[in-house]
Amino acid sequence: MSTILDSAATSARIAHRSVLGDIKAVWTRETLTILRDPFSLVFSLIQPLVFLGLFAPLLAGVADDGLGFGSTLQFFLPGVVVMITMFGTSMTGANLQFEIMTGAFERILATPLARQALLIGRALKELTPLVVQALIITLVAVPFGFDLHPAHIVVGLLILGVFGVGVGALSYALAIATRKNEWAFWAVQQSLLFPLLILSGMMLPLETGPDWMQALSKVNPLTYIVDAERVLFAGTFDDSAVVYGIVAAMVTCAAGLWVGVRTVTKSIL
C-alpha cells in the first residue's frame, strides 16, 4: 500500500494537481475514443440485449418455477449486468497493451499524472458505456415483467463500479506483465474470466451443483457481487448480501489497485 500513498503524497506537493483531477484527465482521454467513434458504443449496446433476449427464454423453460418470465428476468438480469461489467473491465488491459506496443503508454508514464490515476481512469472508461448498457437492458426488461427499483439499481451500479475498478486495475497489471506476448494476456484473461463467471452463479444457480463447486463459489468475490446485485435489483437494501457485496467490491478494488500501482512502478517497459 505504501507505493500508492507515496505517489499520492508526491503529486500533492505540486499545488494545482489532485489525484481526482488526474483520474478525470485520464478518463477524458480514454473516453475520446468512444466520442470520436460512437458506432462502437451503439454496437456494444446491442450485445447484452442479444444475450438477454436469447438466453433468458431458455432459462425460463429450464427453470419453469411457475412464476413466469418476469421472475426469470429478476434472477437473470442482474447476472447479465455483472457479466458485461466483467467483460468490459477485464479488457482494460487489452487497450493498454496496444498503447504499450505503440509507445503512447510510455509517453503518458513520463507525465506527472498520479500512478493510480492511470489505472482508475482507464478502468472507469471501460465502466462508462457499461452504465448506459445496464440502464438500457433494465428498461427493456420492464415491459416483460421486471420490477424496477431505481434507487437500488443506483447503489448496485456503484458497487459494480468499485468492483470494476479493481478488475480493471488487475487487467491493467496483467497487460504490463504480458507486454512481450499479446496472446498471453488473452490466455490468462479468458481462462480466468469464464470459471469466475460460472462459479459466481451468475448464469445458472449453483444450489444444484456439486459440493466442490459450491465451495469454490464461496471464495470467489464475484459470487458476493452477484448475490448483492440480485438482492438490490429485487428492491431490498436490508440484506446481509448487500454488505458482503460492498466488502467484496472494496477488497477487490484495493487489491487490484495495490497490484496495479506496484506493477506500474516496478516494471521496465
Next chain:
Amino acid sequence: MIHTQQLTRTFESGKETVEAVRGIDLDVAEGELVAFLGPNGAGKSTTLRMLTSLLPPTSGTATVAGVDVTADPAGVRSRIGYIGQKDGAGHNYRVWDELLMQGRFYGLDKQRATARADELLGTLDLEGMKMRKVSTLSGGQKRRLDIALGLIHEPALLFLDEPSTGMDPQNRANLWDHILRLREEFGTTIVLTTHYLEEADTMAERVVVIDHGRIIADDTAQSLKAEQAGDRITVTVGADDLPTAREVVAQAGTEVQEVSADGGTAISFRVDAGPVALPRVLHTLGDKGVAVNAATLKQPTLDDVFLNLTGRSLREGAEA
C-alpha cells in the same frame, strides 16, 4: 540541471543479476546539448530512464531540474520533457486531442493548452493535421508530433531516447533543425541517447561515451577525437628518399608506422591538427628534395575513439 552520484541499476533476470548501470557520476549544466553514445545494451537508456524518474535507481542519487528523482519522481516529471523511442501519440487519437490532453496531463489550463498546441503545430510544420488520426500520419509527421507532445509544457530540460532511429536522412536532418532551433530560441537543455556516430559527432556539443554501464569518456567530440585517436598523415615515398623522409616524419609526428605500398613505402604518423600539419610536412619534405608520391590525411571518427577506448568497434556493437 543534472547532478548524479554513483547512480547504479541492477536487474534480476531469473537467478542472474545484471548490472546495467554501474556508478554514473554526471553533471550537466543549463543549456548544454549532451549525447549519450554507446552500443546497444551499454546502459544509455537505463540511465535516461532513471534520470526521467521512470525507473528507480538501485543505489546512488540523481537530482534533475533541482528535484531528487527518488524523493519526488512526479516533481521531476513535471519539470522535464521526455520523448521516447516509439510513437508517443496514441494511434487511435486525433492530433489535436492528443496535444490538448497532454497539456492537461501537465496541469495546463485549457486556454494555455490550446495556445501551446496551436503554436507547436506551427513550429513543427503540422498545420492542417489537427483533425487527422495519428495512425494516418507519416513517420516524420509522427516524430514531429512526439516532439510537440514533449514540449507542450515548455520544459527547460528535454530528454530524447534514440530520437532518429529508423528515420531516413532527410527526416533526420529535419528533426535536428527543430531540435537546434528549440535550443537557440529557448536555451533548452537537451540530453539524448544515440548509437549513430555521425549524429553524436556533428550535433552534440558534449559526448558522454557509455560502455558496460560506465562512463568511459566525456568531452566534446573534437577533444575526444584529438585525445583518443588523433589525426594521421600518411606519405608514400620511394626507396631513395626513405631515410630523409623518416627524419622529417620523426620531427613532425608520433606513432610512426611503415608499410610497403605502391610507389614505395607508406609512412604514417600521428599529428595534432592534421589540416595544418599536412601542408607543412609536405613543404618540408619538398625543401629537402623528397618526392612525395601520395599523401593522405585521415581524421578520426568517434568510432576510432570508441575502438581506442574499448578495443571494439561501435559499428559492430550497434548492428548486433
